[in-house]
Amino acid sequence: xxxxxxxxxxxxxxxxxxxxxxxxxxxxxxxxxxxxxxxxxxxxxxxxxxxxxxxxxxxxxxxxxxxxxxxxxxxxxxxxxxxxxxxxxxxxxxxxxxxxxxxxxxxxxxxxxxxxxxxxxxxxxxxxxxxxxxxxxxxxxxxxxxxxxxxxxxxxxxxxxxxxxxxxxxxxxxxxxxxxxxxxxxxxxxxxxxxxxxxxxxxxxxxxxxxxxxxxxxxxxxxxxxxxxxxxxxxxxxxxx
Numbered sequence: 649x650x651x652x653x654x655x656x657x658x659x660x661x662x663x664x665x666x667x668x669x670x671x672x673x674x675x676x677x678x679x680x681x682x683x684x685x686x687x688x689x690x691x692x693x694x695x696x697x698x699x700x701x702x703x704x705x706x707x708x709x710x711x712x713x714x715x716x717x718x719x720x721x722x723x724x725x726x727x728x729x730x731x732x733x734x735x736x737x738x739x740x741x742x743x744x745x746x747x748x749x750x751x752x753x754x755x756x757x758x759x760x761x762x763x764x765x766x767x768x769x770x771x772x773x774x775x776x777x778x779x780x781x782x783x784x785x786x787x788x789x790x791x792x793x794x795x796x797x798x799x800x801x802x803x804x805x806x807x808x809x810x811x812x813x814x815x816x817x818x819x820x821x822x823x824x825x826x827x828x829x830x831x832x833x834x835x836x837x838x839x840x841x842x843x844x845x846x847x848x849x850x851x852x853x854x855x856x857x858x859x860x861x862x863x864x865x866x867x868x869x870x871x872x873x874x875x876x877x878x879x880x881x882x883x884x885x886x887x888x889x
Contacts, residue, residue: 673793674802676858677789677790677858678802678805678806680854680855681790682806682809683809683851683854684848684851684852685783685806685809685813686812686813687847687848687851688782688783688810689809689810689811689813689816689817690813690814690847691756691844693813693814693818694841695717697817697818697821697822697825697837698821699714701825701836701837702835702837703768706835707762707763707768708764708765713765716769717768717769717772721772721775721776722776724773724776724777724780725779725780726780727780728777728780729780729781732744732748732784732785733784733788736781736788736789741785741789742856744781744785745852746855749779749852749855750853751775751778753845753848753849754845756775756841756844756845757842757845757846758771759771760839783810787803787806790806824839825837
C-alpha cells in the first residue's frame with residue numbers, strides 16, 4: 649500500500665467508492681462554499697473600512713445612517729434565509745447559489761458609483777436578500793451530502809473560512825487603501841468595492857461546476873452509492889452532467 653493510498657484512507661475511509669465520492673466533494677463542494685463564505689466576510693468588512701476611509705464624507709452619511717445601513721442589511725438577510733433555503737429544493741442549487749452570489753458581488757461593485765448615503769443603504773438591504781443563503785444554504789447542501797460522522801469537520805472548515813475572511817478583510821483593505829489611493833482618479837474607498845467584487849465573481853461562477861443536485865431533484869442523471877444499508881443515513885448520489 650502506497651503512502652498516497654494510506655493518506656486517502658486516513659482522510660476518506662477504507663471503502664473505495666465512498667472514498668472517491670468524499671474526495672470529489674472535498675475538492676469541489678467544500679472549497680466553493682468555504683471560499684464564498686471567506687469572501688462574504690471580506691465584503692462585509694469592506695463597508696466599515698470604506699466608511700472610515702472617505703465614504704462617510706463623500707456620500708454625506710449623517711447621524712445613525714451607518715447603523716441604518718447595517719440594520720437594513722441584517723433585517724433583509726434574516727427574513728430571506730428561510731425562503732432562500734426552501735428555493736434550493738425547487739430550483740437546481742447551482743443556479744440559486746451562482747445567481748445569488750453573482751448578484752451580491754455586482755451590488756457590491758456598483759456601490760462605488762453611488763453618490764448618496766441612502767443609495768448605499770438601499771443596496772445593502774437588497775444585498776442582504778441575495779446573500780441570505782450563503783450560510784444556511786451552504787449548511788443545507790453540506791448536510792445533504794455528508795453523513796453525520798463526516799459533517800462536523802467540514803462544517804468547521806466552512807465556518808473558519810468566514811472568520812478568516814472577516815479578520816483578513818481589514819488587512820487586505822488596509823493594503824488597498826495604501827496602494828490604490830487616487831489610482832485612475834478614484835479614491836481608495838471606491839477601489840475597495842471594485843477589488844472585492846473582482847475577487848468574488850470568478851469564485852461565484854465556479855459554483856456552476858462544483859454545486860451538485862440535491863438527491864431526489866428533477867431531471868438529473870446520476871449513479872447511486874448505497875452505503876451503510878439499513879442505517880438512518882440516506883444513500884448518496886453523484887450527479888454526472
